[in-house]
Amino acid sequence: MTAEYSAHHLQVLEGLEAVRKRPGMYIGSTDSRGLMHCLWEIIDNSVDEALGGHGSRIDVVLHRDGSVEVRDRARGIPVDVEPRTGLSGVEVVFTKLHAGGKFGSGSYASSGGLHGVGASVVNALSERLDVEVDRGGKTWAMSFHRGEPGVFAGDAPDAPFTPFERSSELRVVGRAPKGTTGTRIRYWADRQIFTKGAVFALDELEQRARQTAFLVPGLEIVIRDERADEPVETSYRFDGGISEFTDFLAPDPAVTDTWRLTGAGSFVETVPVLQPTGAMVPTEVERECQVDIALRWGTGYETVQRSFVNIIATPKGGTHQQGFEQALMKVMRTQVDQNSRRLKVGNDKLEKDDILAGMTAVLTVRLPEPQFEGQTKEVLGTPAVRQIVSSVVTKELTARFTSTKRDDKAQAGLLLDKVVSEMKARISARAHKETQRRKNALESSTLPAKLVDCRSSDVADSELFIVEGDSALGTAKLARNSEFQALLPIRGKILNVQKASISDMLSNAECASIIQVIGAGSGRSFDLSAARYGKIILMSDADVDGAHIRTLLLTLFFRYMRPLIEDGRVFAAVPPLHRVIVQHPGSKPNETIYTYSEKELHALLARLSKSGRRWHEPIQRYKGLGEMDAEQLASTTMDRAGRTLRRVRVSDAEADSTVFELLMGNEVAPRREFIVDSSARMDRERIDA
The missing domain is CATH 3.30.565.10 (Histidine kinase-like ATPase, C-terminal domain)
Structure with missing residues (x-):
């Protein structure tokens, strides 16, 4: 320079x-x-x-x-x-x-x-x-x-x-x-x-x-x-346009039909207009904004919302989305107040999340020369659009709730019931969270007695092993590093939360224990910053039952503690399948080698045979974690220096949600069809029978 x-x-x-x-x-x-x-x-x-x-x-x-x-x-x-x-x-x-x-x-x-x-x-x-x-x-x-x-x-x-x-x-x-x-x-x-x-x-x-x-x-x-x-x-x-789009996006069974809210409004804005002479002259221009919204509510609590301006996706919202949510809140609160006696709401007030739970909506507005915040066009900035969208939604949605048609009245009643139940669940969950979360990990009486906690209070360095069965727990106690490794045993296969309700999940002893021990709540009230452990490690047997237990645990985390997965804090332990003791001639001590798959075992034996080395027969095949002694479990599965962990990630939440619903949900026919269609790809060697 x-x-x-x-x-x-x-x-x-x-x-x-x-x-x-x-x-x-x-x-x-x-x-x-x-x-x-x-x-x-x-x-x-x-x-x-x-x-x-x-x-x-x-x-x-x-x-x-x-x-x-x-x-x-x-x-x-x-x-x-x-x-x-x-x-x-x-x-x-x-x-x-x-x-x-x-x-x-x-x-x-x-x-x-x-x-x-x-x-x-x-x-x-x-x-x-x-x-x-x-x-x-x-x-x-x-x-x-x-x-x-x-x-x-x-x-x-x-x-x-x-x-x-x-x-x-x-x-x-x-x-x-x-x-x-x-x-x-x-x-x-x-x-x-x-x-x-x-x-x-x-x-x-x-x-x-x-x-x-x-x-x-x-x-x-x-x-x-x-x-x-x-x-x-x-x-x-x-x-079918955006009505068909909404039905396509909806992840859950319907509570209401897909409602279409349409309307328009005009506004005046001052913009520079290019004249034939080449000069830019500030001019008042009247604009028309057309609003078209399709929305429906389903039985779930996930919100799927898409907003567009002249077919440009605005994933970060803007004035049109603000107007939509403002009107939605206003109309819903008004309807709940008018039906407060039937709904038994008392003095509680709806919040935005109560209304958005289970809602799938596609919001589109069309207007000339929209103003966006930044080059990426992710946020609409035209101020007048907020009031236009709000007016259209208020008018059209109120007409739905006050309609005398039998179908409209029935669906409006079901929707109000759903919204109020979400509000009550939120209030209940907040109370549960406030009473269950402890300030000090060692002094709280709310933690399950079977938790074997660690001494360290450093969240980033601590690890919680969720262990299958009491037999594996006994070995794991001796194998762990008690400074930063905690253990929580579970009894066999936990509740399938994809099929169960929230109340069933919370009343299940195993699910409640996991939520209490992690200490960050569940569902929409989950607070990642309050989690007590930096890593959650699922340690189950290396057989079909162990894989099933791991799947059930992942379903629980995916549905009610998803931020842990999204933050990369959920892992699956990888215990070995075989122990091969290689003999050494003379007084030299024998060597122990662990393999993690049949393919790896055969490759190892072929290598040993080629070099003329011998091994003890029979080769030990681990059916469960309880078959290992503490030293073996520590060196292969728990010790940071020698273990292997698989990080569980959510690369595409929507696709993963579909897979969980297919494999763990209530609908049997699609699951049976999947199993039949996929049977040809199944390797018989992987079946532990």
């Missing part, structure tokens, strides 16, 4: 250079996530056309050569000359930042694009991009190399490229059928920009395509993956 710093040290990045220099600013990252972001920039342009009523089908093709193609039958990118730049509309869209038809020019009533940078950013980060436009009875074409227009001498991305020198040319390459319009874009992501492992994720693409098809009724999105030996094609179209 030099102390000199003057104007000639400054760099001015022109055109698309800034995008290539700092791609993360525009697409977030240069891994698979950024690659998918680029693809959705192109697809969203076609979706915005469909949102305006232009085109009803979008095709996305993942080609074998690594390129991706997006085709639509919308209006097509303008091909005439843009007067300020003297360039064709196609070249302006793909080479100029902050250029497009979504700045209040009247081309789009509402759109997902706002900044006019999407297509040009994708072009800048592509080794090659080809665009074809059907418009005016002709097919127009143009190609780009890393954002620069020119001509390729072949079809491959690395074909010789000649850039335009004096003026660029939008070529006519064919005739389009009369009345046919549309756009086809194919591009190859630039591997100088994106990391080596960046790939287009088919499952993520399909999930987003399904979501978009729900949000734009009548739009068909076709995903075709040609990268495998056999092409895979999936089509998404949902004429």
Whole structure:
């Protein structure tokens, strides 16, 4: 570095250079996530056309050569000359930042694009991009190399490229059928920009395509993956819109039907408007905001809420979600107060979590030029939307509760019963939590007598072993390090909490003991910071029964103490299956080797035979933890220096919840079907019988 710093040290990045220099600013990252972001920039342009009523089908093709193609039958990118730049509309869209038809020019009533940078950013980060436009009875074409227009001498991305020198040319390459319009874009992501492992994720693409098809009724999105030996094609179209989306998202049986709340409102805002002279003049503009909400309540307590602005997902909410929840609270409290005698609520007041429990809702608003907080568009900031959404929800939801129709009255009654029961459960759980949690681990009388606690008060360093059976507990007591390792024995298989109610779970001795010992509560009142141990280790026998007990324990943690799993604090111990004593000649002591699977055992014996070494027969096969002595259990399973732990993680909570419901829930038929269908994949050697 030099102390000199003057104007000639400054760099001015022109055109698309800034995008290539700092791609993360525009697409977030240069891994698979950024690659998918680029693809959705192109697809969203076609979706915005469909949102305006232009085109009803979008095709996305993942080609074998690594390129991706997006085709639509919308209006097509303008091909005439843009007067300020003297360039064709196609070249302006793909080479100029902050250029497009979504700045209040009247081309789009509402759109997902706002900044006019999407297509040009994708072009800048592509080794090659080809665009074809059907418009005016002709097919127009143009190609780009890393954002620069020119001509390729072949079809491959690395074909010789000649850039335009004096003026660029939008070529006519064919005739389009009369009345046919549309756009086809194919591009190859630039591997100088994106990391080596960046790939287009088919499952993520399909999930987003399904979501978009729900949000734009009548739009068909076709995903075709040609990268495998056999092409895979999936089509998404949902004429039911967000009502169908809500039913798809709902994780539990219904208490109410899916209710649709719709309405609109207008507001005035002052925005800078671009004049023909090029000046920006502050102007009062009247906006209309359309509100469309689908929601239903189910028997569970999980809340599934999705919010969108012009089909842009807003995972962190914003003014529209604030208005929705504000009106929901107001209407529900009013209805509970009016029915307080029947519901026996006394002076207790509803809280937001009581109302949201078991609710699945999709909230959408459409308005021109929405204001977002930040580049990522995750939070809507337009202030007037809050009151508009609140008014629509208050009016429509009140009409539901005051309806004289038999079905509406029955469902409204069931919903109020559910909301009030959630409130009472919350109050009861809070009282339980306050009375059960101890201030000092060694002085509290609420802890189970069978807990063998540790001496250390350092939460991060402490470990709780949940041990199967009293026989294993006796050995574990001698094998543990009493400074930081605590033991809690359980009797066999605990209650299957996926089928049981909350009250049954709390009254179950084993489940209550685990919750009390961990000391952080359960369900929505669970407080991770109050947990008394840094690691929770499930130590069960290495057989089928042990696996079943581990599954039952994981079901308990997943349903009622999920933050422990999400924080990576739940582990499964890995005890050995075999003990092999290798003989040494002479007076040299024998060597003990532990193996953890049949495959590992056979590999070890083959290795010993090859080297001419002998071992004691029979080889000990551990059926349970109680068969080990303290020294063996310590060295293989409990001692930090030599043990192996499997960390339990929740990579996809929704998918994991589905699996738990399938394997541990009330519905027998789907579980039987799963077992039958999966039987062919079962290794008979893994059955401990």
